[in-house]
Amino acid sequence: MIEFKAFDNGFEYIQVTNASASAKIALQGGHVFHYARQGEIPLLWVSEASDFEYGKAIRGGVPICWPAFGMNNPSLPQHGFARYSMFKLLSCNEINATKTEIILSLQDSEESLKLWPHRFRLVLKITLSEVLEIGLETINTDTNEFTVTQALHTYFQVSDISTAKVRGLDNKPCLDALTNKRFTYSGDIVFAEEVDLVFQEVDGGIGLIDSGRDVKITSSGSSSVVVWNPWIDKCARMSGMAKQSYKTFVCIETANAFDDFKVIKPGESHTIRAVIQ
Numbered sequence: 001m002i003e004f005k006a007f008d009n010g011f012e013y014i015q016v017t018n019a020s021a022s023a024k025i026a027l028q029g030g031h032v033f034h035y036a037r038q039g040e041i042p043l044l045w046v047s048e049a050s051d052f053e054y055g056k057a058i059r060g061g062v063p064i065c066w067p068a069f070g071m072n073n074p075s076l077p078q079h080g081f082a083r084y085s086m087f088k089l090l091s092c093n094e095i096n097a098t099k100t101e102i103i104l105s106l107q108d109s110e111e112s113l114k115l116w117p118h119r120f121r122l123v124l125k126i127t128l129s130e131v132l133e134i135g136l137e138t139i140n141t142d143t144n145e146f147t148v149t150q151a152l153h154t155y156f157q158v159s160d161i162s163t164a165k166v167r168g169l170d171n172k173p174c175l176d177a178l179t180n181k182r183f184t185y186s187g188d189i190v191f192a193e194e195v196d197l198v199f200q201e202v203d204g205g206i207g208l209i210d211s212g213r214d215v216k217i218t219s220s221g222s223s224s225v226v227v228w229n230p231w232i233d234k235c236a237r238m239s240g241m242a243k244q245s246y247k248t249f250v251c252i253e254t255a256n257a258f259d260d261f262k263v264i265k266p267g268e269s270h271t272i273r274a275v276i277q
């Protein structure tokens with residue numbers, strides 16, 4: 001079942017229910033803010049204090065950071081403008097009883113050209129089954145090449161951050177965004193303080209190990225991954241967060257960040273994809 005809904009303030013979203021899973025996708029930002037397999041607790045975390053208001057980013061789910069990750073492009077807002085932009089629904093297709101596909105798009109506008117002087121078209125394909133699959137294609141409709149950095153900035157629900165582990169980044173080059181230090185990471189990532197790490201040359205699956213549930217993330221079109229938790233102090237200062245929010249989520253972001261930027265020539269495209277199971 002596919003339903004078109006809105007919060008009392010008119011904030012629109014699509015609700016999908018099939019035999020495998022349920023999901024909610026906001027038109028603003030093409031933002032998946034709920035995904036749960038039938039009979040399971042949600043896989044994605046969304047903040048109890050999140051805004052659902054046009055012009056404000058949802059805190060949680062899968063924000064799309066585009067055409068810049070972080071402050072990679074100082075003339076743009078942090079994480080770009082796609083997450084504040086209204087995507088158009090291109091199609092919604094119930095492939096079978098257990099699989100639904102939603103396709104949305106975004107293209108340049110008068111506002112976007114003032115921020116970022118390039119013509120583009122984004123095609124976002126979200127496939128909902130036992131697996132959550134998100135693919136973002138950037139098509140260069142301009143006459144000049146342009147460079148993007150980006151991320152599917154996924155917030156994963158965890159039962160307790162202090163026992164959660166992220167696996168699969170052992171021996172990978174990494175930048176600590178808090179200290180700007182580059183080093184080779186070793187072992188699993190555990191959480192006992194603020195963590196903001198950008199990994200490069202990532203070519204395998206990532207595992208989130210949380211008591212009671214392991215999650216596997218694979219990707220294509222991406223060789224960088226960001227792992228983030230704000231911990232106590234930063235969480236207390238952030239918009240859309242409750243004081244204890246940091247305890248129940250970790251971000252594992254499928255990205256093209258820092259050295260993994262993408263130059264896209266006129267008429268060409270690049271697709272980044274995350275498969276979460």
Ligand code: TA6
Pocket residue numbers: 057070078079153177196226228238251253
């Ligand atoms: O992806 C990690 C990060 O870049 C952190 O540095 C932190 O700022 C986080 O994103 C959230 O950013 P936001 O703009 O959504 O508050």
